[in-house]
Amino acid sequence: MNAKKILVTGAAGFLGSHLCDSLLSAGNTVLGVDNLSTGNMANLAHLHNESRFDFERLDICQPFDPGKVDYVFNFASPASPVDYARLGVETLLVGSAGTINTLEIAKKYHAGYLHASTSECYGDPEVHPQTETYWGHVNPIGPRSVYDEAKRFSEAAVMAYHRYHRVNTHLVRIFNTYGPRLQINDGRVISNLMSQALRGEPLTIYGDGMQTRSFCYVSDLIAGILALAASNEHLPVNIGNPEEWTILSCAEEILKLIGSDKKIVFKPLPQDDPTRRRPDISKAISLLGWTPKIQLRQGLEMSLSYFQEHAETGLVQNSQ
Ligand code: NAD
Numbered sequence: 001m002n003a004k005k006i007l008v009t010g011a012a013g014f015l016g017s018h019l020c021d022s023l024l025s026a027g028n029t030v031l032g033v034d035n036l037s038t039g040n041m042a043n044l045a046h047l048h049n050e051s052r053f054d055f056e057r058l059d060i061c062q063p064f065d066p067g068k069v070d071y072v073f074n075f076a077s078p079a080s081p082v083d084y085a086r087l088g089v090e091t092l093l094v095g096s097a098g099t100i101n102t103l104e105i106a107k108k109y110h111a112g113y114l115h116a117s118t119s120e121c122y123g124d125p126e127v128h129p130q131t132e133t134y135w136g137h138v139n140p141i142g143p144r145s146v147y148d149e150a151k152r153f154s155e156a157a158v159m160a161y162h163r164y165h166r167v168n169t170h171l172v173r174i175f176n177t178y179g180p181r182l183q184i185n186d187g188r189v190i191s192n193l194m195s196q197a198l199r200g201e202p203l204t205i206y207g208d209g210m211q212t213r214s215f216c217y218v219s220d221l222i223a224g225i226l227a228l229a230a231s232n233e234h235l236p237v238n239i240g241n242p243e244e245w246t247i248l249s250c251a252e253e254i255l256k257l258i259g260s261d262k263k264i265v266f267k268p269l270p271q272d273d274p275t276r277r278r279p280d281i282s283k284a285i286s287l288l289g290w291t292p293k294i295q296l297r298q299g300l301e302m303s304l305s306y307f308q309e310h311a312e313t314g315l316v317q318n319s320q
């Protein structure tokens with residue numbers, strides 16, 4: 001894409017920091033903003049001397065004006081079930097006020113806009129695999145609702161700014177993504193299991209481990225997002241890897257990779273934990289010519305040195 005000055009919210013997070021790297025590599029100037037509620041400045045440390053990168057610590061729930069920008073990528077939000085359980089009201093606010101504030105920036109400066117939505121919009125899906133036309137099955141008052149409903153509100157807000165204010169908006173529904181800089185202590189399954197295996201601890205499986213997820217490596221995800229941002233599509237597009245794993249088989253794969261003889265321990269399944277999740281990516285393939293390239297085993301190998309470096313220092317939180 002030809003944009004010159006780009007605003008990335010949630011820049012100090014896992015995905016936001018990788019997005020900043022890709023946008024800078026393509027020659028853009030980037031302003032990253034973040035309130036550091038779940039992010040970490042270590043994710044941006046390598047950009048310290050990058051003259052085309054600036055960072056401001058701020059909360060996007062308060063209106064702010066970054067000056068003229070050509071594009072807004074809105075990635076700010078707690079993202080893991082452990083984080084949004086801890087930051088419930090903050091998650092509702094960032095998905096509502098934060099999204100509106102960033103849409104106002106795009107409207108003011110006639111900038112393009114891409115919002116990081118989620119497979120959680122489908123809730124515990126009754127349609128499998130999930131297509132973008134499925135409206136979802138979300139418990140609006142359950143423990144996950146602070147995230148799911150905030151993201152669904154965000155999608156409604158993005159479509160409204162497109163319809164009523166003609167903002168050039170895009171919605172990506174991201175499925176579980178992993179890779180270096182995934183926070184060690186955010187309780188997500190890959191960060192928990194990789195760091196537990198590396199520390200020689202038993203791997204925690206919630207429920208019987210037969211629930212499924214589809215894991216996308218971060219570079220594949222960012223490539224899909226950049227393709228969507230440059231497209232003319234305004235309706236949601238799934239980006240994820242359709243290879244579907246039970247959580248138990250994912251744990252076994254991690255044990256094989258790390259060569260640990262440690263056991264698996266079973267813990268209670270959190271309420272409303274989705275049973276199955278796999279993206280139908282036909283739309284991304286036909287519209288963007290995008291497909292993921294990296295399968296789980298290879299992506300875990302590519303992430304191994306990051307987890308080896310951080311597994312000892314990171315405190316793993318469990319959702320129990
Ligand atoms: P992350 O927690 O690593 O990053 C989120 C960033 O947003 C953090 O740096 C956090 O400090 C920042 N933030 C939160 N509230 C803020 C606020 N009010 N003002 C400014 N900054 C704020 O999570 P991530 O995995 O990088 O997720 C990034 C985005 O992608 C989120 O919107 C998330 O919902 C979405 N997403 C991620 C995944 C995934 O698998 N990683 C899946 C679906 C959707």
Ligand code: UDP
Pocket residue numbers: 080081082176187188189190192193204205206207211213247269270273274
């Ligand atoms: N999970 C697990 N052990 C863990 C962490 C998570 O079995 O240590 C399960 C969790 O219950 C869910 C799946 O792994 O079924 C994915 O959880 P995660 O928190 O990564 O993301 P979600 O897809 O639920 O948002």
